[in-house]
Amino acid sequence: MAELLFWPALLAYGEAAIAYAGDARRPGSMGRLATWGVRIGWLVQTALLVAQAARADGFPWDTWAGSLNLFVWLVVGAYLIWGCKPRFRLLGLVVMPLAALLLAISYAAGGVGGTGRSGYSSLFLIAHVGLVLAGFAGLTLAAAIAALYLWQERELKRRSSTVLRFRAPSLVTLELLFGRTVAYSLPVLTLGMAVGFARLRHDSQLDPLIVLTVLTWAVYGAFLVLRFGAGWHGRRAAYTTLAGFALVVVMQLSVHMGHFA
Amino acid sequence: MSLVLVGTSHRLSPVEVRERVALDLAGAAELARRMARSGEAVCLSTCNRTELYLVDSEPEAAEERASQALLGDEVELYRMTDEAAAVHLFRVAAGLDSLVPGEGEILGQVRDAYDAGAHGPVLDRLFREALRVGKKVRTETAINESPASVSSAAAALAQQVFGDLKGCRVLLVGAGEVSELAARALAARGATIGAVTSRTQANAARLADAFDAHAVPFDRLGSELDQADVVVSSTSSSEPIMSRDQVPARKGRPLFVIDLAVPRDVDPAVARLEDCYLYDIDDLQAVVRESLNGRWREAERAEGIVEREAERFRDWQASLQVVPAIASLRERAESIRSGELAKAESRLEGLSESERRTVESLTTQIVNKLLHVPIVRLKQAAATEGTGYVEVARDLFDLPDDENADPRRKPR
Numbered sequence: 115m116a117e118l119l120f121w122p123a124l125l126a127y128g129e130a131a132i133a134y135a136g137d138a139r140r141p142g143s144m145g146r147l148a149t150w151g152v153r154i155g156w157l158v159q160t161a162l163l164v165a166q167a168a169r170a171d172g173f174p175w176d177t178w179a180g181s182l183n184l185f186v187w188l189v190v191g192a193y194l195i196w197g198c199k200p201r202f203r204l205l206g207l208v209v210m211p212l213a214a215l216l217l218a219i220s221y222a223a224g225g226v227g228g229t230g231r232s233g234y235s236s237l238f239l240i241a242h243v244g245l246v247l248a249g250f251a252g253l254t255l256a257a258a259i260a261a262l263y264l265w266q267e268r269e270l271k272r273r274s275s276t277v278l279r280f281r282a283p284s285l286v287t288l289e290l291l292f293g294r295t296v297a298y299s300l301p302v303l304t305l306g307m308a309v310g311f312a313r314l315r316h317d318s319q320l321d322p323l324i325v326l327t328v329l330t331w332a333v334y335g336a337f338l339v340l341r342f343g344a345g346w347h348g349r350r351a352a353y354t355t356l357a358g359f360a361l362v363v364v365m366q367l368s369v370h371m372g373h374f375a
Numbered sequence: 376m377s378l379v380l381v382g383t384s385h386r387l388s389p390v391e392v393r394e395r396v397a398l399d400l401a402g403a404a405e406l407a408r409r410m411a412r413s414g415e416a417v418c419l420s421t422c423n424r425t426e427l428y429l430v431d432s433e434p435e436a437a438e439e440r441a442s443q444a445l446l447g448d449e450v451e452l453y454r455m456t457d458e459a460a461a462v463h464l465f466r467v468a469a470g471l472d473s474l475v476p477g478e479g480e481i482l483g484q485v486r487d488a489y490d491a492g493a494h495g496p497v498l499d500r501l502f503r504e505a506l507r508v509g510k511k512v513r514t515e516t517a518i519n520e521s522p523a524s525v526s527s528a529a530a531a532l533a534q535q536v537f538g539d540l541k542g543c544r545v546l547l548v549g550a551g552e553v554s555e556l557a558a559r560a561l562a563a564r565g566a567t568i569g570a571v572t573s574r575t576q577a578n579a580a581r582l583a584d585a586f587d588a589h590a591v592p593f594d595r596l597g598s599e600l601d602q603a604d605v606v607v608s609s610t611s612s613s614e615p616i617m618s619r620d621q622v623p624a625r626k627g628r629p630l631f632v633i634d635l636a637v638p639r640d641v642d643p644a645v646a647r648l649e650d651c652y653l654y655d656i657d658d659l660q661a662v663v664r665e666s667l668n669g670r671w672r673e674a675e676r677a678e679g680i681v682e683r684e685a686e687r688f689r690d691w692q693a694s695l696q697v698v699p700a701i702a703s704l705r706e707r708a709e710s711i712r713s714g715e716l717a718k719a720e721s722r723l724e725g726l727s728e729s730e731r732r733t734v735e736s737l738t739t740q741i742v743n744k745l746l747h748v749p750i751v752r753l754k755q756a757a758a759t760e761g762t763g764y765v766e767v768a769r770d771l772f773d774l775p776d777d778e779n780a781d782p783r784r785k786p787r
Binding site: 285 | 532535629
């Protein structure tokens with residue numbers, strides 16, 4: 115059942131990715147098709163996750179492939195908050211191909227099928243993995259918005275004659291959005307980390323993954339302090355968001371290399 | 376009844392010719408009333424066109440009357456009929472026949488002409504469809520979304536930086552017409568014109584009054600820059616009046632500078648400052664060119680919409696031609712049915728009231744079912760093959776020749 119739901123979800127995400135590319139070339143009905151692709155894909159993936167949860171004995175996303183599946187769902191869900199508005203469709207050009215690719219990888223690695231019994235209690239995993247992944251999903255979206263900000267800023271600085279062709283959100287809106295997205299995502303990540311630390315045994319060693327997570331947290335923490343304390347805005351703030359995201363990527367890769375679970 | 380269009384536009388006549396046949400709304404309404412004596416008439420008159428749409432049973436005579444009304448001996452006119460006239464009006468309403476494709480004013484002008492016209496069923500349908508097509512084109516394509524003038528491009532770029540311009544403070548440097556146009560475009564999108572400065576204080580005061588802003592002395596330009604979000608500069612100075620050093624650090628607050636002057640008022644080095652975005656007149660004209668190209672690209676899609684909608688109108692108009700024949704056919708069938716029932720009256724005397732109603736209903740249903748398919752075929756054939764089927768139906772059923780029948784008569 116769960117595997118059957120994977121294909122329509124992937125198809126809808128893929129359709130959305132292609133339609134976003136078409137919409138960037140010629141805005142119009144392709145944008146609406148893309149938005150429906152995202153909505154339908156996300157709903158189908160939600161059903162897929164529910165089916166997995168119903169079938170699993172314990173937390174169903176405790177493998178790296180499973181967590182990737184959940185991560186994609188969280189990223190697309192966060193994107194859906196703004197992505198359906200015409201001015202934010204450009205974000206879909208980055209988010210949806212990535213979502214389709216990661217979902218396909220998750221499937222290839224067995225992340226959409228059933229899972230065996232987990233070594234951890236469900237409550238701990240839901241709290242720790244769920245919160246950490248939700249935090250990372252928010253930070254991923256913040257990075258996509260920051261990238262869009264930098265592109266838009268560059269176009270305006272270059273006085274490009276095509277700057278109005280792509281209906282992107284204004285600079286001020288994008289700047290506010292990536293700042294707010296980080297501000298909302300970091301507490302979620304912090305909570306997830308706190309749950310993880312609470313489970314850490316006294317004799318446990320600090321592994322590189324924990325160090326990386328703390329480092330990422332510190333970068334985003336510094337971002338918020340500088341933003342609200344020292345008035346850091348604009349390009350510097352966008353670059354800091356992307357630097358933090360680079361650490362998120364490294365961490366995700368290391369999780370997928372087998373550190374997690 | 377045929378649809379006839381006679382008119383002239385910017386594509387055919389220069390302004391000195393167009394102004395001779397231009398009418399205000401009251402004049403257009405009066406002309407439409409005069410022209411509609413034997414049918415329907417609407418007169419569309421704007422600065423770029425004057426057109427008369429007529430529906431008449433004698434199209435040649437109607438065309439001749441319209442030509443005379445629009446000084447056909449002296450003014451070059453175009454003449455179109457039926458589908459071509461409908462396509463033309465749809466294109467006009469969609470802004471595809473305008474100087475700037477997709478411009479929005481024409482839709483209101485078409486609505487005004489319709490309201491003031493002497494329309495019957497055909498022009499009523501034609502103009503309502505044209506208004507619908509005009510809206511559809513603007514909704515389904517991006518034909519009217521990009522700016523078509525330097526001042527609207529400046530305002531659109533300011534929106535690209537700030538989003539909502541409500542709360543954005545604009546500083547005008549120079550109080551000439553160019554500054555005023557840009558200020559109007561910005562104010563129309565919600566910006567507040569905060570201050571006006573000019574070397575001639577009286578000019579600054581005049582423009583400031585127009586926007587409920589402050590006129591400030593020219594030497595206070597530096598301090599005003601600190602408070603401004605958007606600066607519009609258009610002076611006749613031969614030297615730059617705004618240098619990089621004059622612009623205070625923005626600390627994350629964007630500053631959008633529009634330099635409309637030639638020679639330029641703003642030192643190009645300002646563009647290199649963080650959070651500062653500088654556009655000069657060449658940059659803005661390039662944006663307008665690009666945006667007009669975009670409008671033309673969208674116009675291709677809009678033409679497709681117009682074509683499809685005109686086809687629908689043609690089908691509807693064609694179906695009108697069979698209305699009298701269908702009505703005659705039904706009348707003939709009904710008279711046969713009621714005549715035959717009357718003949719059988721003596722044999723039906725013994726029936727109860729309820730049985731009589733059953734017989735009435737039964738015969739009506741037989742007639743309706745027999746006529747249903749031929750009527751549908753007649754309507755379909757009228758849309759695709761003209762009135763040939765109507766002639767055949769008249770011949771087969773011996774229907775009266777209703778050449779002058781009223782197409783408003785509806786078949787049951």
